Structures are given as C-alpha cells and as structure tokens.
Amino acid sequence: MAATLPLSPINQPHLCPRSRFGNNALTTHRFCSPNFLISSPCFIGLTGMGSASQLRARHSLISSAVATNSLLHDVAATVAVLGGAYALVLSFESLTKRNVIQQRLSRKLVHILSGLLFVLAWPIFSGSSEARYFAAFVPLVNGLRLVINGLSVSPNSTLIKSVTREGRPEELLEGPLFYVLALLMSAVFWRESPIGMISLAMMCGGDGIADIMGRKFGSAKIPYNPRKSWAGSISMFIFGFFISIGLLYYYSSLGYLNMNWETTFQRVAIVSMVATVVESLPITDQVDDNVSVPLATILAAYLCFEY
Numbered sequence: 001m002a003a004t005l006p007l008s009p010i011n012q013p014h015l016c017p018r019s020r021f022g023n024n025a026l027t028t029h030r031f032c033s034p035n036f037l038i039s040s041p042c043f044i045g046l047t048g049m050g051s052a053s054q055l056r057a058r059h060s061l062i063s064s065a066v067a068t069n070s071l072l073h074d075v076a077a078t079v080a081v082l083g084g085a086y087a088l089v090l091s092f093e094s095l096t097k098r099n100v101i102q103q104r105l106s107r108k109l110v111h112i113l114s115g116l117l118f119v120l121a122w123p124i125f126s127g128s129s130e131a132r133y134f135a136a137f138v139p140l141v142n143g144l145r146l147v148i149n150g151l152s153v154s155p156n157s158t159l160i161k162s163v164t165r166e167g168r169p170e171e172l173l174e175g176p177l178f179y180v181l182a183l184l185m186s187a188v189f190w191r192e193s194p195i196g197m198i199s200l201a202m203m204c205g206g207d208g209i210a211d212i213m214g215r216k217f218g219s220a221k222i223p224y225n226p227r228k229s230w231a232g233s234i235s236m237f238i239f240g241f242f243i244s245i246g247l248l249y250y251y252s253s254l255g256y257l258n259m260n261w262e263t264t265f266q267r268v269a270i271v272s273m274v275a276t277v278v279e280s281l282p283i284t285d286q287v288d289d290n291v292s293v294p295l296a297t298i299l300a301a302y303l304c305f306e307y
Contacts, residue, residue, distance in 0.1 A: 070126040074134040077125045081118070082138050088113060089142075089159070096161055104215075107163050108208050111179065115204030118183055119247060122191050123254055132190040139183035146172045146180060178290035179203070185294070191256045194305055197247040198268065199297040202275040206240025207293050210279065225282040233280050241272040267304040274300040 089110060096106040118138065125131040149156050150172035164171035182203055189196030214232025222228045245268055251257045278296040279289055 070128040070131070073126040074128065074131050077121075077131075078134045078137055080124065081121045081135070082141060084117065084121070085114060085138055085142060088117065089163075093159055093161075103161055103167070104165070105212070107165070108212055110163055112204050112208035115179070115183055115186075115200045116243070119186065119197055119200050120250070123251075123256070132187050135190075136184050136187040139180045139187075143177060143180040143184065146177050150177070175288050175290050178288050182290055182294040185298075191251060194244075194248055194251075194257065194259075194264075195298055195301040197251065198244045198271055198301045199294045201244040201247055202236075202240040202272065202297045203290060203294045205243035206236040206272070206275060207279055207289055209239040210236035222280055225280055227282065227284065228280045233276055236279055237272050237276040240275060241268055244268045244272065267301075270304055271297055271300040 092101075092106045092110050095101050096103055101109075118135075122135060125135055145159075148154050149159055150169050152169050155169055160169055160172065161167055163176050165175075182199070186196035186200050189199075210232040213235035214229040217231040218229025220230045222230060222233060245265070248257060248259055248264060248268070252259050275293050275297045279293050281292075283292065
C-alpha cells in the first residue's frame, strides 16, 4: 500500500526533538525543520516507491517545496509585523501631534507596547531556522529609521516629538535606539528560550510601567537615588514579574516551552528583583535604562535558567 506524504511539517509536534535549557524546564520545537522531516518516521516504507535515486529526487523536491513555503511564510509575517509596528508608532505620532495625549505618555506607551507586541508576534513566523532573522528585520528597519532621523538626514518632526523626552533629534540615537537594539538582541534567543522573553518583559512592561507609576505616585523616593521612587520600583517588580510569567505561559500553551512552574516562578522572581535593583541604581546618566535593564535581565535569566 502506498505511503502518504505529509504536505507540510506544520502540526507534527510529535516528530520534533527536545532540548534542555534549564534544570527542570524543557524547550520543545513546535514545528519540525524540513531536514528533520525528510529523515523522520513519516517516510518509513517509501523505499518501495522507487529506486534510491528516485527516492533522493523526491526528497530533494519535497525539501525544496518546504523551504519555499517557509520563505514565503516568513516574508509575509515580516511584512505584517513591520506594518503593525509602523501603524503603532504612526498612531501615537498622530495622537501626539493633535495633543490628544502628552508627549511623555506617548513615548512610554510606545515603549511598552512595541516590544511586547513584537515578542507576541513570534509564533506567526515559520518553524525554519532562518525565521528569527526575518523577525529581527523588523527592529532593524526601525533602528535605521531612528538613525536617519537622529542624524537629521531626513528628520521627521512627529516621530521625534512622540518618542523623545526633549524633542531633540539626537535623542533618537540614545534611549530609543538602545531599545530597538534590545529587541534585535532578543530575537537571538528566539522562541526556544525564556531569556529573550523575560528581558523584553522587564524592559518594556516593567521599566515602562515603573516610569508611569513613579511619576504619578512617586512622592516617596529611594534613599540612594532621589530620581527613583518606591512606587516605581515596586511597580517594575510586580508588572515585570507577571508580564514575564504571562509570556512564558503564552509560549508554553503554544507548545514551544515546557515549564516546571514551581521553579519557574522562583526564577522569574529572582530575575525581576535583579532587574528592579539595577533600574533603581543612580547610573542613568552613565548607562541608559534600555541598556542596563535588558543586559542585567539577560545575565540573571541565563544564570537562573541555563544552570
């Protein structure tokens, strides 16, 4: 009886290998790569369909078709995410220009939403090994846009007004650019590790909400840094922790991660505390929060989840 060939590697989670990234936490690949698919048990019994050369030709044809489908999939996903990112920034530029919301609030909302929506969009990319590079193309384009405007090559006044503190073009080359580079770096860890997800949760959700809450309720200042408040730091820890857990649960429910939740809660709490302490230090004039927070989070998350 002739064997039936799978038309796509998608929805074949039982064929995917598992790899360990922590003591009690496993990463599972939801989608099988084309190379793994061709050598998988799906092809048992194909030897009866022709000679070895014919079988190799069929394998090559199927591999080429799968690669082409993955390429088209990732191109479409990149266009969709890039369009969404541009629409988000454009909408806040418009709201700021019409004075619907204050410039500072606009900047913080873009700070919070851009990174979180970026990491939430990773599952729409294919299961190919190159998918992360397509995803990384989105912050890369936004980074180039910031550089062009920051150097005043082609200044966009509404962009400058919506994402900078003082409305100076050169500010785009500081915090906003570091933020985009952090998004780009998170794609290196991709869907197979919680490290990038937690770093974005702390930088975008934790740090972003800390600033909003600190300005509104931050009358009580931290003794070693009068520019930071207890309300802001507590908000960063709480929101960073819960957003991190939310992202891990999201990817776990989709089958990318297999978490031991008892230890995961403890590890995320440790990482959140480290990021919160680093954010509260009086080093903002020397190191931007968009650099110190993600770097500290990545280091702490690596130590907690990789060892």
